[in-house]
Amino acid sequence: MNKKGILIVVSGFSGSGKGTLMKKLLSRYPDTYALSISATTRSPREGEEHGREYFFISKDEFEKMIAKDELIEYARYVENYYGTPRKYVEQKLDEGKDVILEIEIQGALKVKKAFPDTLLLFVTPPSATELKKRLVGRGTETMDVIKSRLDRACEEAEGMDSYDYLIVNDDLDTCVEEMHEIVRGEHHRSFRNEAFMKKIKEDLERLKGEN
């Protein structure tokens, strides 16, 4: 079966808990998954570390990476660049790790276009009411903030259909296992096992000839 890693894009509603889900998945299966770390030109926030949350690089460095095609995808938000360095991803895939990119839909679709075998996963709370509850938070947000979060959730929802699988984050532990199960299953997809099929066909022809 397919030994090469699968490139996995995880997106989801803000408030879907996908960050926590990824952390748990990686700590439970450290030999299976690798998390891709994005590069950005924005400044680190308090508590953020270079090489952990992001690779914090200069605009000049970022533009050189673009020019050299060293990014799988990138986007510019407001004044800052964000992108996925290609080298780390390809290295981990070759090692047989399933590499997770936690990016938004525009990036997800770009990655899928460049790498059609990419697996697109979308994390969602069990219902809109539950999502709103998480967006409203502890009641300390203004109506404007809540409204803008709901606007954003509506936009995010429009993209769901483009994803291969939905993961409903109700219970975290169940959710981790479901995601792991989906990825394990994907390794059996026939299009991911063309070398295996080719070999068995050739060997059968050879054995027939020998008989």
Place this chain on the structure above:
Amino acid sequence: MNKKGILIVVSGFSGSGKGTLMKKLLSRYPDTYALSISATTRSPREGEEHGREYFFISKDEFEKMIAKDELIEYARYVENYYGTPRKYVEQKLDEGKDVILEIEIQGALKVKKAFPDTLLLFVTPPSATELKKRLVGRGTETMDVIKSRLDRACEEAEGMDSYDYLIVNDDLDTCVEEMHEIVRGEHHRSFRNEAFMKKIKEDLERLKGEN
């Protein structure tokens, strides 16, 4: 998530052990799966029971079923008809069971055409050498029999690419779990959860309006 059952077609090399795999899967997860029983006009062999191996019916009855569109697919081999009765399958799918059809590639492709959501699984031994070993059996077969089995295996191999997933039957227990995992994963496919996505989109729009 998707509560409706999935229609699963299982094919595979003769000698892949798919019959044993299905039996084990059904006995381990009797509430999850249902095995579709084919109808045939051939006579029962020793030990075969009506309603267990097949529904043994007359040619006249079979042709009436064809005329009334009561078969999902059917084929004629030599002088006999073989087909999949529609009623049982649809009833079990509605009950939320994943219904397994153990049929050959021509039937599999017909089913997929009629029901595009059908999941196609192909069971294979780990290698051509292992397959030959199983086809040769205990050394009591003539060279002609072995040759015709290898011919058939080569034909079967040509169809592998049309299947969604490959299941390598090396160890039976592992194989049962892999198949179960693949099917569980498939329930999360976004195209199988259109109602869920539609509802969350509508509810979010409504919540946004209320805010």
